[in-house]
Every structure is written in structure tokens, then in C-alpha cells.
Amino acid sequence: MEEELNITYLVFDGHVEINKYRYLYFISFSIVYILIICSNSTIVYLIWKHQDLHEPMYIFIAALLLNAVFLSTNIYPKLLIDFLSEKQIISHQACIVQYSLFYALGSSEFLLLAAMAYDRYVSICKPLQYPTIMRKKTVIVFLTVAWLLPVCQQVGISILSSNQKLCSFTLKVVFCNNTIYKLFCVASKAISIYVVALIITVLFPLLFILFTYTRIFIISYQSSRNVRKKAAQTCLPHLLVLISFSCLCAFDIITVRLGSDFPKTVHFITILQVILCNPLLNPIVYGLKMKEISKHLKRLFCQARII
Structure with missing residues (x-):
């Protein structure tokens, strides 16, 4: 009993009209979560099953989609529980865990996109060296x-x-994000320095991605039509995902820094974009835009119809 009394609870006050729309929220977000799990898992399954997709590019795509599933699972179950609860609370320690996983998986997304950019750079700009550079160990x-x-x-x-x-x-x-810092009695210089260092470590892969794709498009423009076509088919989906995820990260930073200046409804809608758009967009982009994945996806649906 004493342990329970020593637990510090935090209250989520970002919900809009939750008492009025709790069941609508619960059903809607349950459907979204199921779609995220099914769509991402389907493409991961196709990549795992088909031997012709056991290439570095598709393995990185599978890792990116798995990352989206982990990110969603870190947020949605607790969110769904809160929709049906009278009080939307979380323990301080659980909030730190959720917050840490959220940003760790977000950083992983940038690093995976950087790995994909490097893979495309080697494939398009150094095709003869590709098998020796992009080995299984790499x-x-x-x-x-x-x-x-x-x-x-x-x-x-x-x-x-x-x-x-x-x-x-x-x-x-x-859900728990950088707004947790606003709860501290005194702003911590150590945390501020640590956060700046983390932001810099995220900027490095982002700058690397931009540099790599710039080099790819310059070399592709100077090469044959087939090379340009290959670059467009394999690089554009990655760029769409990068732009989408970067915009969502910018939303997160803006809403944290200017949270008090946002109307509650706008703040609620904006923060939800972070957990709605990217996990749903990724399987659509890769499922439709990547030719080999799209081919296997169509076969899977055709088999399902026959059955």
C-alpha cells in the first residue's frame, strides 16, 4: 500500500471532449491501429517470404515498417485505455519510458532512412561495387x-x-513527449545540453540523406534514361517518407515550444498527426511505389480473392 502511495501520477489534459466522444475516439483509433499493424506487417511478411526481396533495400524497408509498428504500439494501447477511462493518467516512471521509446524510435527512423539513402547511393552511383560494399554484415x-x-x-x-x-x-x-520538461520545478542545464546533443545527432543523418540524394540526382541526370528511371522508382518513395516524417517532427517541436499559444483543439489535431500519418503512409508509399513489392502485393490479394 505504501508503494502505491509513493507513485507519482501525471494527468493527460490534451483530449478534446473525451466524455462526449470517448466511444467514437476508441472505435476510430482502434481501426487505425489495426490498419497500421496489418498494412505494415503485410509488407514485412512479403519481404520475409519472397527470396527476390532479400536485398538490402527491401530489408531496410522492412525494418522501417517494423519501427512504425513499434512506435504505434508504444502509443496506441495506452491511448485506447485512456479513451475508456474516467481519468487519463499515467505514472511518472511509465511516462518517462513512453517518452524515451517515442524519441528513440523516432531517431531510429532517421538512421534507417540514412542507411536506405546510402544503399541507393551505392546502387546507382557505384553499381559495380555494390555487392562488395552492401554485404550482409554491412x-x-x-x-x-x-x-x-x-x-x-x-x-x-x-x-x-x-x-x-x-x-x-x-x-x-x-501521450508523453517533450512537454514533460515543463513539469520540472527548475530547468535542468544538463538536460538542455543533452537534448541539444541529441538534436545534433539527428541532424547528421538528415544532412547525410540530403547530401546523398543530391549526389544521386546529379549523377542520374548526367547518366542514361534507364539510370534516371531507376533512381526515380527507388528514391522517390524514400524521399516522400523522409519529407513526411521530417514535417511531423517539426510539428512535434512546434507544439511543444508553443503549446500554450495553440487552441486545445488545434493542439490535439496537430499532435495526432505524428502518430497517424507516418505509420499509415509508409506501407502505402512502399506498397504502391516500389515495383517489386507492389507485384507481390497484387498476387497476395488475388490469391485471397480466389480463396
Whole structure:
């Protein structure tokens, strides 16, 4: 009993008319979550099953889609529980875990996109060296770094955050993000420096991606029509995902920094874009725009109709 009394709870105050629309929210977001799981898992299954998709590019796509599933699973189950609860609360420690996983998986997305950009650069600009550069070992290293590095980075900031004294217990959001810093009694210089360092580590892969695709398009423009076609088919889906995810990250930063200046409804809609758009957009972009995946996807649906 004493342990229960020592637990610090935070209140989510970002919901709009939850008492009035709780069942509508629950049904709508349940459908969205199921769509995210099914659409992403279907493409991952196709990549795993078909031997012709066991190439670095498709393995990175599968990792990116799995990352979206993990990110959604970090948010949606708790969100669905809150829709049906009288009080939308979360323990301080659970909030730090959710917050840390959210940003760790977000950083992983940028690192995976950077790995995909490098893979496309080698494939288009150095095709003869591709088999020797993009070996199985190289892919494993990229995947390991993409998932472990952000987790290790978030461990440090989680420890710092858990030791901070809270003077407020209300979050004006629907899940734990950077707004948790606004609850601290005193702004921590150590956390501020750590956050700046984390932002810089995210900017490096972003700048690398922009540099890589610039080089790809310059070389493609100077090459034959077939090379330009290959670059367009394989690079444009990655760029669409990159632009989408970068915009959503910008939304997250803006809503955190200017949260008090946003009307509650606008804030609610904006913050939901982060967890709605990207996990749903990725399987659509790769399922429709990537020729080989689209081919297997059509076969799968045709078989389902026959059955």
C-alpha cells in the first residue's frame, strides 16, 4: 500500500471532449491501429517470404515498417485505455519510458532512412561495387546501430529526467513527449545540453540523406534514361517518407515550444498527426511505389480473392 502511495501520477489534459466522444475516439483509433499493424506487417511478411526481396533495400524497408509498428504500439494501447477511462493518467516512471521509446524510435527512423539513402547511393552511383560494399554484415551493422544507438542515448536523458523534482502534474498532450520538461520545478542545464546533443545527432543523418540524394540526382541526370528511371522508382518513395516524417517532427517541436499559444483543439489535431500519418503512409508509399513489392502485393490479394 505504501508503494502505491509513493507513485507519482501525471494527468493527460490534451483530449478534446473525451466524455462526449470517448466511444467514437476508441472505435476510430482502434481501426487505425489495426490498419497500421496489418498494412505494415503485410509488407514485412512479403519481404520475409519472397527470396527476390532479400536485398538490402527491401530489408531496410522492412525494418522501417517494423519501427512504425513499434512506435504505434508504444502509443496506441495506452491511448485506447485512456479513451475508456474516467481519468487519463499515467505514472511518472511509465511516462518517462513512453517518452524515451517515442524519441528513440523516432531517431531510429532517421538512421534507417540514412542507411536506405546510402544503399541507393551505392546502387546507382557505384553499381559495380555494390555487392562488395552492401554485404550482409554491412546491413546487420546498419540495423544494429539504427536501433541500439538511439536507445543508449535515451537511457541517459531518462535517468536525468527521473531525478528531477516536479512542480506540475498536468501534461497538455495525449501521450508523453517533450512537454514533460515543463513539469520540472527548475530547468535542468544538463538536460538542455543533452537534448541539444541529441538534436545534433539527428541532424547528421538528415544532412547525410540530403547530401546523398543530391549526389544521386546529379549523377542520374548526367547518366542514361534507364539510370534516371531507376533512381526515380527507388528514391522517390524514400524521399516522400523522409519529407513526411521530417514535417511531423517539426510539428512535434512546434507544439511543444508553443503549446500554450495553440487552441486545445488545434493542439490535439496537430499532435495526432505524428502518430497517424507516418505509420499509415509508409506501407502505402512502399506498397504502391516500389515495383517489386507492389507485384507481390497484387498476387497476395488475388490469391485471397480466389480463396
